[in-house]
Amino acid sequence: MTEEVILRRSIIATFIIAAYGVTLGLWSGSAAVIFDSAYSLIDASMTVLSLVVASLILRSAAPDGLSHRLRSRFSMGFWHLEPIVLALNGMMLIIISAYGLMNAIISIGHGGREPDFGIGLIYAVTTLFVYFGMMAWETRHNRRIKSELIALDIRSWLMGGSITAALLVSFVIALILQRTEHAWMVPYVDPVILAVISLGLMPLPIPIVRQAFSEIFLMTPMELKADVDAICERAVAQHGFLDYRAYVAKIGRGLQIEIYFIVAPDTPTQSITAWDALRNDIATQIGQPGPDRWLTIVFTADHAWAE
Incomplete structure (x- = not known):
């Protein structure tokens, strides 16, 4: 199993999850589910870039892997593209997390929202298996390949799975609260969990971005x-x-x-x-x-x- 094949399969799985999440998010009216899906879409887009870069790096190492024009234009290789992709990926994840936090704060200020938590629960349970299944599969193969791009993709699956796990817990809590005297809290569950997830995810890509920029600026290891x-x-x-x-x-x-x-x-x-x-x-x-x-x-x- 090569780095390119693993990243390609990850892209397919991510787009499927994202489409599934957007559909159920709009159906249920849950901003947290839509955020989870948007996070997956950005991750899939960045993985596409990672796949292109990985392919160029591998092809540049082969004698006949690139056309004469492309090799003459990039005679120093394509290594410099890898930290650029990592930096762009990390910054995009920070931006989407900040957007999710602002959306949650605005929703709380307007009295919250009450989505269909039953549909949200179905989404959380089904996608959780995919997230952690992909993470385990990529981790097993990357012990041999030792690719930074796959390692970043594994962290993305982990973060996506953590989001979904938090959604699962919050939806269960909301369903329980609906049958108690604290039912007034239910409209705040979705925006509050979105705020918590956004705050938790925002700092995670910072080490990736820092390392990527140190390589872009050619800082000496x-x-x-x-x-x-x-x-x-x-x-x-x-x-x-x-x-x-x-x-x-x-x-x-x-x-x-x-x-x-x-x-x-x-x-x-x-x-x-x-x-x-x-x-x-x-x-x-x-x-x-x-x-x-x-x-x-x-x-x-x-x-x-x-x-």
Whole structure:
């Protein structure tokens, strides 16, 4: 099972759930159910983007995966699109949560609303199985694939399932209240649960957005930088180089590492094969080889080339 297949199936399942939710939400008159469905629609739209990005990244790694024109236009690859999609996804989820909260506050101020909780209960029970079933299925496959896009999709299924679980509890409470002396509280159940869900969901995408923007702005991952520095310092000491400069960035699943070793102008002449052997040795020490690593190692006697 590939990343692309998993994301494609997730998209289909999400659109089905969203259409089902919008239909029952309008039928029951529940703003909370409609919010849950809108959340799913945004999630599905972002998953479509994730699928496109994942496909481009995989195709760019294959020799004949892209057309000549597309490869010439994006000669550095498509890694930079992954954090952009993650940032857009997280920001959209924050916006829809803020909208849900404002809608709930306005509804409470106008005396609330009383939807058909029986229909809402049917929606909550049936979709809950789908949410947590998809989450478990994707989690099992992602233990092997280790995809950030699938991990984000798993969190989306978890958040959607949490919303539905909260809806289920609130609808049960509303049905019970209708038969008690506290029936006056029933119109407030739907907007209150919508407010609680919105407040709970709003901060969840913030770490995703923060991480995505750190990659968009090419902020150096300090742990990886420390590992690269240690390897470079050993190479400087072992081969008598004057100094080095290392530049490290993580962009989505891609790692970009550029290393410049400053050699003395009077360094004895060596063959290209000898320099390549040294590059291979340093690259092996850095590890993480593969199509998602962009590694450049330069030897120069001019500091200007390294700055």
